[in-house]
Amino acid sequence: MSEEMKVTVINHPLVQHKLTLMRQKETGTKDFRELLEEIAMLMTYEITRDFPLKEVEIETPVARCRSKVLAGKKVGVVPILRAGLGMLSGVLNMVPAARVGHIGLYRDPETLKPVEYYCKLPSDVEERTLIVVDPMLATGGSASAALQMIKDRGAKSITLMCLVAAPEGIKVINRDHPDIPVYVASVDERLNEKGYIVPGLGDAGDRIFGTL
Ligand code: PRP
Ligand code: URA
DSSP: OOOOOOOEEOOOHHHHHHHHHHHSTTOOHHHHHHHHHHHHHHHHHHHTTTOOEEEEEEEOSSOEEEEEEEOSOEEEEEEEETTTHHHHHHHHHHSTTOEEOEEEEEEOTTTOOEEEEEEEOOTTGGGEEEEEEEEEESSSHHHHHHHHHHHHTTOOEEEEEEEEEOHHHHHHHHHHOTTSOEEESEEOSEEOTTSOEESSOSOHHHHHHTOO
């Protein structure tokens, strides 16, 4: 019997349409980057829908009234370098006061294992809700290592937001980090022999930064 996956797929039509454009090999760097930013905004809108609110008293030009503001923990966004940077502006457009951490990891092309090279997080990381972003969840090695690095520095409330995932990667995150909610725009078929997601969209970092 196939293993259950714990993942939320954001099926919003705008997200799915834009993802199709991103997948196409003719889509150039400028459009790819813009589409990724737009999708990150839409996904942020979806994953923040349960954020708690509280009422405050304010004064409009017409009258005093009670109105709602966000009440929960402050937010932090953590892109996994490099490709995660492509989602950062989209999240910040929606949550402009968020602090930003960076995790540097690359996947060794031979072993497919993640290699760490950087980690700088907000100092009050344990008091924040963190959204970790990376467009690609392939073997899951990079995201799993990033989540562990963040937990080791005290973070308690973390969500993982990826664009395209392979079933293999989702299962690794579910196994290594059963406490972390995973949001994606698509669960693709599989990984190929080079560890690329099929059908995927190719190398996300190269397509974002034009380093193909
Ligand atoms: C890509 C991608 C993820 C990772 C996914 O990064 O952005 O971080 O691969 O693969 P995994 O799930 O098998 O670990 P890459 O290593 O190509 O680095 P880059 O973002 O700097 O291009
Ligand atoms: N990293 C990418 O950028 N693309 C894949 O398909 C797998 C890992």
